[in-house]
Amino acid sequence: MTARNVTNAGWDLHCHSAYSDGTESPEGLVLEARRRGLAGVGITDHDTWAGWDEAEEASRRYGVPLVRGTEITADVDGICVHMLGLLYSPDDEVLRSLFETTRENRTKRMKKMVENLSADFPITWDDVIAQVKEGEATTIGRPHIADAMVALGFFPNRSAAFAGTINKNGPYYVPIVSPDARTVVEAVKHAGGVAVIAHPAATSRNKRILTDEHIAGLAQAGLDGLEVFHRDNSPEQQQRLLGLARDLHLLTTGGSDWHGAGKPNVMGENTTDAATVEEIARRGAIGIVR
Numbered sequence: 096m097t098a099r100n101v102t103n104a105g106w107d108l109h110c111h112s113a114y115s116d117g118t119e120s121p122e123g124l125v126l127e128a129r130r131r132g133l134a135g136v137g138i139t140d141h142d143t144w145a146g147w148d149e150a151e152e153a154s155r156r157y158g159v160p161l162v163r164g165t166e167i168t169a170d171v172d173g174i175c176v177h178m179l180g181l182l183y184s185p186d187d188e189v190l191r192s193l194f195e196t197t198r199e200n201r202t203k204r205m206k207k208m209v210e211n212l213s214a215d216f217p218i219t220w221d222d223v224i225a226q227v228k229e230g231e232a233t234t235i236g237r238p239h240i241a242d243a244m245v246a247l248g249f250f251p252n253r254s255a256a257f258a259g260t261i262n263k264n265g266p267y268y269v270p271i272v273s274p275d276a277r278t279v280v281e282a283v284k285h286a287g288g289v290a291v292i293a294h295p296a297a298t299s300r301n302k303r304i305l306t307d308e309h310i311a312g313l314a315q316a317g318l319d320g321l322e323v324f325h326r327d328n329s330p331e332q333q334q335r336l337l338g339l340a341r342d343l344h345l346l347t348t349g350g351s352d353w354h355g356a357g358k359p360n361v362m363g364e365n366t367t368d369a370a371t372v373e374e375i376a377r378r379g380a381i382g383i384v385r
């Protein structure tokens with residue numbers, strides 16, 4: 096009988112903490128990775144690295160290897176694209192100012208949506224802030240508004256609060272203003288990071304998805320990889336993305352997009368293999384915490 100290595104669990108490179116729209120602290124995120132027996136985990140909050148230090152501390156305490164990253168909102172030709180920036184230097188001025196602008200735009204947008212809602216629901220910005228766990232450092236998103244609507248008793252849960260109010264087709268929705276994806280790729284590369292398009296074929300998020308030409312253009316700008324293994328990419332789309340990655344010499348990653356109790360996604364439901372993680376580490380400006 097041949098001995099088989101069954102401890103070779105993958106890395107979940109796409110997880111959110113309460114520093115954006117997840118429900119758990121960075122420590123809770125690391126503990127969940129340990130509980131699931133993952134080889135390692137990534138923290139990728141929206142447009143911030145605010146959770147990195149806490150995650151690093153927990154990673155060392157519990158012996159769970161950690162990839163530090165951020166999920167950056169971007170735009171291609173009117174299509175909303177999420178870009179995972181991994182292992183970049185947080186001291187980089189270009190990336191810093193990009194995050195600052197994005198976060199300012201996000202806050203303006205959220206305040207505008209609350210203003211729109213307040214015409215029909217007695218809700219204030221303070222009600223939204225009351226839903227934010229990590230204070231000023233948190234990237235405030237629509238889920239926080241939805242949670243405030245639930246807390247005020249207007250809706251039974253987050254999904255109901257989204258439906259018909261602040262979802263894309265809802266009357267109170269305000270569209271996002273995001274930097275161009277090419278600018279984001281270049282900023283991540285400038286900061287020595289690794290740029291991966293998150294859920295590139297998520298039809299639930301966009302009416303149109305990125306074409307082969309869009310992805311080839313970003314590859315030319317320095318894109319490193321595609322998050323092929325994600326629940327929002329259909330099996331057919333995963334095949335298409337695998338073919339594209341082969342042609343364009345891009346890395347292929349997987350992640351759960353875990354949000355704690357905020358979404359049904361289970362940590363470790365999609366993962367990245369060890370060889371790809373080592374290549375990401377080789378390209379990154381900062382190391383994996385091990």
Ligand SMILES: [Zn+2]
Pocket residue numbers: 166177293294
């Ligand atoms: Zn995303």
Ligand SMILES: [Zn+2]
Pocket residue numbers: 109111166293352
């Ligand atoms: Zn995400």
